[in-house]
Structures are given as structure tokens and as C-alpha cells.
Amino acid sequence: MTFEEFARAQLPAVVALATVLTGQPATAEDLTQEVLIRAHARWDRIGGLDRPDLYVRKMVVNEFLSWRRRSWRLVPAGDTNLSMGTVPDHAAGLADTAGMLAEIAKLPARQCAVLVLRYYEDLSDAEIADLMGCAPGTVRAAASRALAALRVTMAPEQPGEPALTQHVQGHI
Amino acid sequence: MRTEDDIRRAFRDLARQAPDTATVLANVLAGERPRRAGQPAPVRDRRRVWVRLAAPLGAVAAVTGLAVATVALAAARHEPGQPISSRLLASVPRYYVMLVQGRRGTEDAVIRNTVTGATISTIRPPKPFFAFRSVTAAADDRTFVLAASPLARGPLITEFFLARFSPGKRSVTLSLLPIPEINSYSGYLFGLALAPDGTQVAVDMQVIRKGAAGPSQIRIYSLPSGTVRVWQADGSTTLGVYSPPLSWADDGALAFGWSGSNAGGIRVLNTNSAGGSLIARSRRVVADHLPGGLSSVGSTGTLSTNGRLLTVPVYAIGSRTGNEFQQFSVATGRKIRVLWPVPFDAPVDVAIWSNSSGSVLVVAAPPTRNGTSHNSVFGVLSGDHFVKIPGLPVSSVGATFVAF
Numbered sequence: 001m002t003f004e005e006f007a008r009a010q011l012p013a014v015v016a017l018a019t020v021l022t023g024q025p026a027t028a029e030d031l032t033q034e035v036l037i038r039a040h041a042r043w044d045r046i047g048g049l050d051r052p053d054l055y056v057r058k059m060v061v062n063e064f065l066s067w068r069r070r071s072w073r074l075v076p077a078g079d080t081n082l083s084m085g086t087v088p089d090h091a092a093g094l095a096d097t098a099g100m101l102a103e104i105a106k107l108p109a110r111q112c113a114v115l116v117l118r119y120y121e122d123l124s125d126a127e128i129a130d131l132m133g134c135a136p137g138t139v140r141a142a143a144s145r146a147l148a149a150l151r152v153t154m155a156p157e158q159p160g161e162p163a164l165t166q167h168v169q170g171h172i
Numbered sequence: 173m174r175t176e177d178d179i180r181r182a183f184r185d186l187a188r189q190a191p192d193t194a195t196v197l198a199n200v201l202a203g204e205r206p207r208r209a210g211q212p213a214p215v216r217d218r219r220r221v222w223v224r225l226a227a228p229l230g231a232v233a234a235v236t237g238l239a240v241a242t243v244a245l246a247a248a249r250h251e252p253g254q255p256i257s258s259r260l261l262a263s264v265p266r267y268y269v270m271l272v273q274g275r276r277g278t279e280d281a282v283i284r285n286t287v288t289g290a291t292i293s294t295i296r297p298p299k300p301f302f303a304f305r306s307v308t309a310a311a312d313d314r315t316f317v318l319a320a321s322p323l324a325r326g327p328l329i330t331e332f333f334l335a336r337f338s339p340g341k342r343s344v345t346l347s348l349l350p351i352p353e354i355n356s357y358s359g360y361l362f363g364l365a366l367a368p369d370g371t372q373v374a375v376d377m378q379v380i381r382k383g384a385a386g387p388s389q390i391r392i393y394s395l396p397s398g399t400v401r402v403w404q405a406d407g408s409t410t411l412g413v414y415s416p417p418l419s420w421a422d423d424g425a426l427a428f429g430w431s432g433s434n435a436g437g438i439r440v441l442n443t444n445s446a447g448g449s450l451i452a453r454s455r456r457v458v459a460d461h462l463p464g465g466l467s468s469v470g471s472t473g474t475l476s477t478n479g480r481l482l483t484v485p486v487y488a489i490g491s492r493t494g495n496e497f498q499q500f501s502v503a504t505g506r507k508i509r510v511l512w513p514v515p516f517d518a519p520v521d522v523a524i525w526s527n528s529s530g531s532v533l534v535v536a537a538p539p540t541r542n543g544t545s546h547n548s549v550f551g552v553l554s555g556d557h558f559v560k561i562p563g564l565p566v567s568s569v570g571a572t573f574v575a576f
Binding site: 007121127151 | 175176178179180181182183184185186187189190191193195196197199200201258261262266287288290314338339340341
């Protein structure tokens with residue numbers, strides 16, 4: 001597979017993955033560009049792999065984690081001050097989409113990446129572990145912590161009750 | 173599962189904001205690295221990208237070079253169409269399902285990539301079923317309900333399957349739903365709609381009683397339990413609910429076409445209500461004959477996923493000047509805008525998917541508005557742009573055979 005064939009078939013999915021990871025289309029554009037320039041330079045080797053798309057996804061995730069370590073990531077769109085205590089049932093889910101994205105953005109980078117790979121890319125824990133270079137148990141722990149944090153922060157706030165914080169978070 | 177579902181929905185919404193891949197590819201091939209922290213943001217001038225591309229492209233493979241050049245040049249000239257095609261295709265669900273003729277005469281379902289048209293997975297009806305007859309999709313672009321029938325003498329039987337597609341594994345899990353079969357002694361199935369969250373399915377049918385057509389019903393079944401709520405037309409009618417597809421918005425509104433006298437048009441049912449009278453529990457948003465008697469509304473309406481806008485194909489019957497899509501406010505019934513007006517003989521058929529605001533639609537319409545083509549094709553419509561969706565045939569296959 002040539003680089004051009006790969007780009008034509010896979011670029012939309014790669015850019016979408018970067019967008020979900022970073023929370024910002026402009027940042028995703030830069031991240032994808034950075035990754036693909038490196039992939040392009042090494043395409044002789046990458047293009048010969050069984051699944052070059054998985055390899056490039058791995059590069060995207062690693063680049064995202066690297067950018068987060070450099071604190072270069074922009075704050076994603078989303079109002080973190082949304083009222084979450086009064087809107088009932090289904091409507092709450094809609095109203096909270098932006099809030100959910102804002103809360104996910106607050107998670108440690110690896111937890112965020114695990115959520116994206118699990119719930120957007122629909123990868124299994126084993127596949128995520130392979131892609132992120134860690135054990136499946138580590139992936140499960142990260143997902144569990146991230147979900148616990150989100151359940152706490154996205155839960156309806158009871159009047160007079162102090163807001164719960166993200167004490168359940170942890171790095172993997 | 174609530175938090176996980178919210179996460180999936182949030183990620184899906186975010187993915188639809190993904191930037192134009194043509195720009196990324198052009199910059200990559202030009203070797204242009206993104207700016208680093210502290211550096212001033214570059215001016216994203218597509219004309220400059222084109223100039224920078226001119227030399228390197230000479231050495232790039234001809235096909236790709238031509239494609240990138242076309243994109244960049246079109247952008248520089250502000251030509252509509254090509255530069256935004258990938259962006260438009262990426263702004264609708266990533267996968268769609270279409271029913272196709274299988275190799276052994278079966279009616280299979282295929283899952284395709286919306287951008288490339290590539291078939292990712294094929295679902296064959298499990299024995300003794302022979303044909304999938306209708307399909308509907310949830311909002312996550314990977315949960316579907318399929319209506320299937322066996323090849324057998326006697327009454328036509330239809331049962332329902334839940335299909336869950338895993339893009340990572342390229343696999344589909346198919347499971348029979350706990351929903352009573354519909355057979356030709358009990359009723360006719362007209363249309364289906366899966367709730368956006370994939371937990372309920374609406375069935376649009378006409379009941380058969382003592383061998384004769386009975387009242388029309390919309391039944392909503394819970395997928396996990398099979399429990400049902402029923403809305404039924406008052407009295408008996410042979411007209412009833414007609415013409416799929418139904419359209420289900422995130423707020424629980426369900427749009428359906430209705431041909432009953434004095435109340436015909438597109439109505440919206442509140443699916444959060446208890447069952448009961450279909451007419452009393454629903455509200456007409458658009459009449460089947462618009463003011464002036466010049467236009468007849470088509471039998472289908474598509475809700476924006478936020479439930480605020482209804483998109484309807486409108487046919488001019490008096491002036492023979494053309495047809496078009498019109499968008500109406502669900503709250504007031506007022507016409508908001510006209511989309512894609514075309515000459516009368518060029519058909520606009522149906523809108524089968526809408527984004528949250530109604531600004532991006534999947535429709536069947538002529539690919540151009542110049543009147544030279546009388547075939548309508550499925551494509552993404554946004555503003556003045558229409559981009560054909562790869563892999564979908566002309567709309568004569570019917571909207572119930574495709575689901576986004």
C-alpha cells in the first residue's frame with residue numbers, strides 16, 4: 001500500500017480519532033499533520049506492515065500523550081459550568097454532551113486515551129493494551145478510574161451538598 | 173451503562189467536527205510541520221499552500237498529486253463542491269447499512285464506510301430467515317435493527333434482529349429480539365425506527381382483523397424486554413400511517429406521515445407519553461397540502477436530532493416549476509428555509525438523516541440542479557453543496573433499504 005492509498009482510505013478516520021483525542025479540530029489537524037509527516041518519511045517500512053492503519057493510530061495516540069505531557073494541549077470546547085442538577089432524564093444527556101467532553105478533557109491523558117479507544121474506536125482492552133504498550137489490566141484499571149471519575153463529576157448535584165471532586169482519579 | 177452511552181455520544185459529536193482531510197494531506201505532502209508552542213500561528217492561506225505544493229507535487233505520484241492539486245486549486249478559486257466533499261462526507265455517520273441482493277438469492281445487509289463506500293461487513297440472514305426487508309439505525313452508527321423474513325409458503329412472517337457492529341473487529345453480533353412476529357394474518361409492516369439511543373424500536377403497521385385492514389398503529393418495543401406501548405388510530409381506516417421511514421429525535425419526538433382526512437401531513441408523536449390515541453397524542457407539524465394549494469408535501473419527514481426542525485420533500489403540483497426540500501419549525505409549523513430547489517421532473521425523494529441542527533442532511537436528490545439529470549442519488553446536502561455518497565445506488569431502492 002502506498003502512502004497515498006493509505007491517506008485516501010484512512011485519513012478521515014485518523015483525523016477523526018485525533019479530533020476526539022484532542023477535543024479540538026485545529027489541534028487535531030496539527031497533531032495528524034505531525035504524525036503523518038513522520039509516517040510519510042518512514043513509509044517504506046510502515047507500508048509493509050500487515051495493518052499500517054493500526055500503526056498510524058498508535059503514532060497518533062503516542063503523539064497525543066506526548067503533547068499532553070508537554071502541556072501543549074488546548075482546553076477543549078465545552079462549558080464546564082453547566083447546571084446538572086435540574087434537567088430530567090433524556091434531556092440531561094443532550095445538555096451534558098459539552099459538559100461531558102469538558103470533564104473527559106480533565107482526565108489524565110492515558111485515561112482519556114483509553115476512553116477514546118474503548119468507546120470511540122470500539123477496541124477491546126487487549127487491543128488497547130497492545131496499542132498503548134501496557135497490560136490489559138492496566139487498561140481496565142484506567143477505564144474504571146475514568147468512568148468512576150466521570151460518574152462522580154457528572155452526577156446530579158444535591159442541594160446543599162458540597163460538590164464532589166475527582167478524588168477517584170489516578171494515573172496509569 | 174448511562175455514563176458509557178453519554179461518552180459514546182459525546183465522542184461521536186466531537187468526531188463530526190473533524191477538520192478537512194484535504195488540507196491535512198496537502199500540508200503533509202508539502203512537508204509543512206505544525207507550529208510549536210510560542211510560535212505565531214501561521215496564516216492558513218490555501219492559495220499559499222497551493223503555491224508551496226507546486227514544486228513538490230511534481231515529484232509526487234500522478235494520481236494523488238492531481239487530486240491534491242484539484243482540491244487546492246478549487247479552494248483558491250472558491251469553487252463549490254470538491255474542497256468540501258470530504259468534510260461533508262465526514263460530517264455524517266461513519267457507517268451505513270444497505271440491503272443488497274446476496275449471492276445465493278438472499279437479501280443481505282452490508283455495512284459500508286460512508287466516505288469510501290467500501291463494504292466493511294456483510295450480514296446474511298440466519299437460517300431459516302432468507303431476506304432482510306427493512307433496516308433502521310441508532311445514532312451511534314453501529315447499532316441497527318433489521319426486519320427479516322423466512323422463505324416459506326404460507327403467511328409472510330417478519331421478525332426482528334438487533335445487529336451490533338464493532339468497527340475494530342469488523343464483526344457484527346446478530347441477536348433475535350423479544351418482539352412478537354408480524355405475519356400476514358396479523359398485520360402489515362410499513363416502517364421501522366430505532367430510537368437514537370438504541371433501546372427501543374418503533375414499528376409502523378396496519379393491523380389485520382378478520383382478514384380485513386384494521387386500524388393503523390405505531391408500536392414501540394423495548395429491545396431488552398420486549399414490553400410494548402401502542403398508539404392506535406381512532407376507529408378503523410385503510411389509509412392510516414403510511415410511507416416509511418419514521419424519524420426519531422433525541423427528545424423522543426417521532427415523525428410519521430399520516431393520510432387521514434382533514435389531518436393529513438407529517439405529524440410528530442411524543443414517544444415519552446403513554447400509549448393511546450395516535451392522533452390525540454400526536455401533533456401535525458406540516459399539512460399535506462401547503463397554503464395556496466400549489467404544493468403537496470411528501471409522505472415523509474425527517475427530524476433534526478435535536479427535534480426542532482422537520483425536513484420534508486415538497487412537490488409543486490400546480491405551477492410545475494420544481495420541487496425542493498423545505499424545513500419547518502416543529503414548535504410552530506412555520507417554514508424556515510428552502511433547500512435544493514430543482515426542476516419539476518428532477519426528483520427530490522426523501523431525507524433519511526439529519527444532524528442535530530438540520531444543517532447537514534442525507535437525502536435522495538438530483539446531484540446537480542441544472543435539470544440535466546433526472547436520476548436522484550443519495551448524498552449529503554448542506555447549504556448549496558451536494559456530495560454523492562459512494563456505494564449507494566439511485567434512490568429507487570427505497571429509503572427503508574438504507575439506514576444511517
